[in-house]
Amino acid sequence: MFKIKIKDIEFNNPIIASSGTFGYGYEVADFVDLEKLGCVITKSITLESRNGNPSPRIHESKSGMINSIGLANVGVDKFCVNEIPKLNNINTKFIISIAGKKYEDYIQVIKKIEAIESNHVGYEINVSCPNTSKGGMEFGVDADMTHKLTSDMRSETDKLLIVKLSPNVTNIGEIALAAESAGADAISAVNTFVGLSIDYITGKFILNNKFGGVSGPAIKPMALAKVYQIFKVVKIPIIGMGGISSFKDVIEFIRAGATMVQVGTLNYRDPTILSTFNSQFPGFLKSNNIDDIKDLVGRHYEN
Amino acid sequence: MRKWSWSYINWRLTTAYPGGWKYALLHPIELIKDLNNYLVWCQKIDTQINLEDKNV
Numbered sequence: 001m002f003k004i005k006i007k008d009i010e011f012n013n014p015i016i017a018s019s020g021t022f023g024y025g026y027e028v029a030d031f032v033d034l035e036k037l038g039c040v041i042t043k044s045i046t047l048e049s050r051n052g053n054p055s056p057r058i059h060e061s062k063s064g065m066i067n068s069i070g071l072a073n074v075g076v077d078k079f080c081v082n083e084i085p086k087l088n089n090i091n092t093k094f095i096i097s098i099a100g101k102k103y104e105d106y107i108q109v110i111k112k113i114e115a116i117e118s119n120h121v122g123y124e125i126n127v128s129c130p131n132t133s134k135g136g137m138e139f140g141v142d143a144d145m146t147h148k149l150t151s152d153m154r155s156e157t158d159k160l161l162i163v164k165l166s167p168n169v170t171n172i173g174e175i176a177l178a179a180e181s182a183g184a185d186a187i188s189a190v191n192t193f194v195g196l197s198i199d200y201i202t203g204k205f206i207l208n209n210k211f212g213g214v215s216g217p218a219i220k221p222m223a224l225a226k227v228y229q230i231f232k233v234v235k236i237p238i239i240g241m242g243g244i245s246s247f248k249d250v251i252e253f254i255r256a257g258a259t260m261v262q263v264g265t266l267n268y269r270d271p272t273i274l275s276t277f278n279s280q281f282p283g284f285l286k287s288n289n290i291d292d293i294k295d296l297v298g299r300h301y302e303n
Numbered sequence: 304m305r306k307w308s309w310s311y312i313n314w315r316l317t318t319a320y321p322g323g324w325k326y327a328l329l330h331p332i333e334l335i336k337d338l339n340n341y342l343v344w345c346q347k348i349d350t351q352i353n354l355e356d357k358n359v
Contacts, residue, residue: 020318023310023311023314024314026310027308027310027311027313027314028308028311030306030308030310030311031306031307031308031311051321051322052321053321054321055319055320055321055326055330055333056337057319057320057321058318058319058337060340060341060343060344062347063348063351065344069318072317072318072321216348217348217351217352245348245351245352246352266348269344269345269348269349271307271311272306
């Protein structure tokens with residue numbers, strides 16, 4: 001048994017395609033069996049359309065990548081008209097990721113989406129993207145702002161509300177508690193770590209935006225620590241992510257306290273990897289005499 | 304990669320470049336260099352994942 005329920009939504013399994021790594025969700029439908037995924041999270045939608053940061057904005061690094069894509073997306077109006085009808089036909093549940101340059105943007109975007117017919121089961125609020133000079137970071141590093149934003153988003157929807165946290169804070173538990181007390185149904189943790197890369201010959205910054213978000217296997221131990229720290233302080237479910245590159249990593253995040261997991265950077269290598277992970281659940285549960293994957297959530301022991 | 308649909312490739316180009324496929328067409332050398340970097344990265348990631356699995 002590996003179905004997962006968060007709030008009143010039942011997901012087929014705990015594997016989620018992370019925002020920004022799977023397109024809007026329908027682009028992969030021709031070659032990925034979406035039915036085998038727990039859920040797909042769209043790339044982040046902002047109030048206005050965005051081309052994102054100038055190139056270069058992706059840099060392949062050791063054991064991962066650094067990106068400063070800058071929330072490139074079509075904007076909420078085009079998203080509602082052109083993308084949601086396509087998403088309504090995909091063969092899995094989908095969650096809409098929302099980001100903003102300023103506080104009011106988040107509220108306007110969710111209001112516009114709530115006003116139309118859509119099959120999405122919830123929202124992931126991106127308060128943690130380190131790529132926009134004016135955006136998310138201010139909300140995600142401050143507990144009071146996180147609380148206010150989550151609370152106001154909560155008042156706009158009854159759907160699943162997930163807050164995606166930044167790891168680039170001193171006390172992530174404090175931010176998670178703020179989101180929980182404001183009405184979030186779940187916490188996504190964690191987004192990318194701030195990183196930098198310099199050409200050692202020319203001395204130039206590799207990314208046009210200078211800084212970027214580090215993701216991939218390199219960040220897994222740090223991401224796992226953040227999930228564990230959050231698990232110790234909140235009661236709502238955690239959706240763990242950060243460098244997952246194997247089924248063993250999936251189980252490790254679940255044992256650290258994650259109810260579901262997101263896979264991101266590995267999708268750039270192989271978008272079909274998620275269904276591969278999913279296919280490993282039955283054998284794993286059977287060989288370890290586990291009836292339900294939920295029994296493993298937070299099951300870790302002192303050494 | 305052979306199975307990738309046009310809409311997926313288009314999204315990947317839009318993710319990599321402001322202007323997406325139009326930018327890629329106008330900057331073919333950058334595209335080739337980036338594609339090469341990507342393929343090398345894929346090989347390294349594959350090796351690393353396989354090594355890690357063997358070590359666990």
